[in-house]
Amino acid sequence: MPLKNYGVLACRVIERRREGTHDDTPHYQLHLTDSRGTHYRGAVNVLSQESPSELLFLAIDDFRHPVTAQLPPAGSGWTELSSRPGTASLDFIRGNLFAPESMRELPPDVAGPDNDLADRLDHYIERAIGDPTAVLYLFGERWGPERNKRDKVFDFEPGNGVHDIHMNQGSVGRFRSSNGVWQDGALILHFPAESRWVAVFLAFQSQAWHTDEETGHPIETAPARPVQREAEVRILAAMVNPKGPAPERENVTLINASPESVDLNGWHLANENDHMLPLPAARVSAGATVVVQSGDGFELGNRGGAITLLDPSGLKVHGVSYTEAEALREGWTVSF
Numbered sequence: 327m328p329l330k331n332y333g334v335l336a337c338r339v340i341e342r343r344r345e346g347t348h349d350d351t352p353h354y355q356l357h358l359t360d361s362r363g364t365h366y367r368g369a370v371n372v373l374s375q376e377s378p379s380e381l382l383f384l385a386i387d388d389f390r391h392p393v394t395a396q397l398p399p400a401g402s403g404w405t406e407l408s409s410r411p412g413t414a415s416l417d418f419i420r421g422n423l424f425a426p427e428s429m430r431e432l433p434p435d436v437a438g439p440d441n442d443l444a445d446r447l448d449h450y451i452e453r454a455i456g457d458p459t460a461v462l463y464l465f466g467e468r469w470g471p472e473r474n475k476r477d478k479v480f481d482f483e484p485g486n487g488v489h490d491i492h493m494n495q496g497s498v499g500r501f502r503s504s505n506g507v508w509q510d511g512a513l514i515l516h517f518p519a520e521s522r523w524v525a526v527f528l529a530f531q532s533q534a535w536h537t538d539e540e541t542g543h544p545i546e547t548a549p550a551r552p553v554q555r556e557a558e559v560r561i562l563a564a565m566v567n568p569k570g571p572a573p574e575r576e577n578v579t580l581i582n583a584s585p586e587s588v589d590l591n592g593w594h595l596a597n598e599n600d601h602m603l604p605l606p607a608a609r610v611s612a613g614a615t616v617v618v619q620s621g622d623g624f625e626l627g628n629r630g631g632a633i634t635l636l637d638p639s640g641l642k643v644h645g646v647s648y649t650e651a652e653a654l655r656e657g658w659t660v661s662f
Contacts, residue, residue: 328494
């Protein structure tokens, strides 16, 4: 079954502790507080119990995505989230948060500077500790409060915190029972003085990147992991907010980047609410573009959104997102 208590913790980081590979199931431990003075621990995995053991890591130094506008207030503590689209819930596959193939493997903790997962986390967390205005949003599953029990790492009472701060779908074996959609974990930091967001995403190499829409289990017939290649057909641009009164004629521009023509019969576009739009049954020449008009319940919201391209088997081929600031520029085409 999916995570029992999925949500996001809006907090301040006051301390961090690195655990080495000699520790049992090592984590990168965070000591956190909210505006009410409640203490929490964030347990960030740095080593997988499934082979290969090294995690996949990606940090985006200038993260721009509509989810940042849906987050709870700074310092507000724990907010439970419903695992569905159109909310602040995260889904690495369906939310178009980043290109999965851009993640890279990192060892948990090795000698030398800036060469392991703990070093990369330090780069952002130590900045947040030193900046009293910085806010950390920690997505995952909550445990506690554990009455009359002290935290085993930072010794506050009651024990209380967040774990599963990583991709939470596509797992196999003993971790398959935790699979679900729209329940992925991550670290998102806001540095108000810089008007900047930073996002850190983690996943296990054993997890699949094409998953069932209901269960989050791996689709056995699909490739397990994305590869570093260019999609044959991808989303090039979108007219999100056309000039003129509603109803507006929004559209999405696709390009066939491959050297061969592609038949779009059976392909679909999906928006952030999972509304589908069939593509015209036409063959697109190599290097050619096609403009697809919105309709049939498929709309591009002016508060930011996501657009996903699906092939005839329903597998994701390409995905993009746009922010509210981009959408509010009436008459402008958003390019990706």
